[in-house]
Amino acid sequence: MTTDRLSATFAALADPTRRAILARLALGETSVTELAEPFQMSLPAVSKHLKVLERAGLIARGREAQWRPCRLEAAPLQDIAGWVEEYRRFWEGSFDRLDAYLQTIQKGEGNDTSN
Amino acid sequence: MTTDRLSATFAALADPTRRAILARLALGETSVTELAEPFQMSLPAVSKHLKVLERAGLIARGREAQWRPCRLEAAPLQDIAGWVEEYRRFWEGSFDRLDAYLQTIQKGEGNDTSN
DNA sequence: AGTGTACTTAACCTTTAAGTTAATTAAATG
DNA sequence: CATTTAATTAACTTAAAGGTTAAGTACACT
Known part of the structure; x- marks a missing residue:
């Protein structure tokens, strides 16, 4: 995984535990222990999950x-x-219009549609 | 990683190569070779990337x-x-209103805000 | 039938992710 | 100052991700 911001964010959100943590934080700032409470781990x-979220900038932590205490960013x-x-x-x-239009471009000229 | 749909989708989107593939497919259906062309891999x-995208339902493939040919879903x-x-x-x-409101709830009663 | 083109599968390697338990840090409190 | 509470760090295990090269499959073309 490259560490561009979008990738880090998507990767962080790919875990249901982390999404649940964010959902909890949407209800307000809270402690690590309370965040952990619903989970069996x-x-x-x-x-570690919090660290992933923090590195992605999705949460910030206070003292x-x-x-x-963690809060949603x-x-x-x-x-x-x-x-x-x-x-x-x-x-x-x-969609349909755009698609049809670009299909034409594609087949009309070479495959110069990189990236 | 659990295989719920949201997780699979976020995981698929966490890779910049795969996002670039989707961006290309936004310009219209195309072949694997043409999709591969911009990349050094x-x-x-x-x-493999296409398989990940397919399993996440983000693309469909014809014959x-x-x-x-792959197309965006x-x-x-x-x-x-x-x-x-x-x-x-x-x-x-x-945000501020909601946050303030729920802070009150939280401190007022116990930590019953699981999940 | 044999060859070229398009793509996938297999086998493998290396890195990272996600979990564990045990030890450590840091602050509050008896 | 010893203990409890809150959380992190360390060391380790297992599994999955992302890449490689080499072999295999499928269809088209002559």
Whole structure:
């Protein structure tokens, strides 16, 4: 996995435990122990998941006595939203027109449509 | 990685090569060889990426003589769009209100906010 | 039937991911 | 100052991801 931001974000979101953690954090900042509570895995495992989320910029962590409260960070989610919006035309009307148009281009000239 | 659909989709999208393939397919259906052309990796490597995309439902493959044309499938992308939309309130106005409200709930009662 | 083209499968290697238990750090509290 | 609570780090295991080369399959063409 390359470490560009989009890749890191998608990779972080590919795990259901991590998505559940984000969903919990959507309800507000909380501690690691409380985040771990719903899961059957060990605390170190959750700690690792949090590190993945942090490296992807999806959460930020504070310090409050012996607790390390986590909170959701929106920026990478905005990136995802922006990325996927680019594909919206595919499930909306403009798809067919665009597709038909570019099919022509493709077959008309060479395969110069790299990247 | 669990094989629920969202996880498979996010995992598939976590690779920049695969995202580039999808971007190319947004320009229209094309062959494996043409898809592979922009990349420095071997054809089998691309073939594997296509299999990942196919298993995630992000592409479908046809048969035309010795070619196996690939085309983009929108459904899993719609799932992603739907998922991320749930978090939109975080980077829009309602965040602060929601956050404040749920902070109160949390501290008021126990940690019954599992999952 | 034999050859070229398009692609996949097989076998393998190396790196990373996700989990474990045990040990460690850090702060609060008796 | 010893103990409890909160969380991380270390060391390790297993499995999966992503790449390679070499071999195999499928169809088209002469």
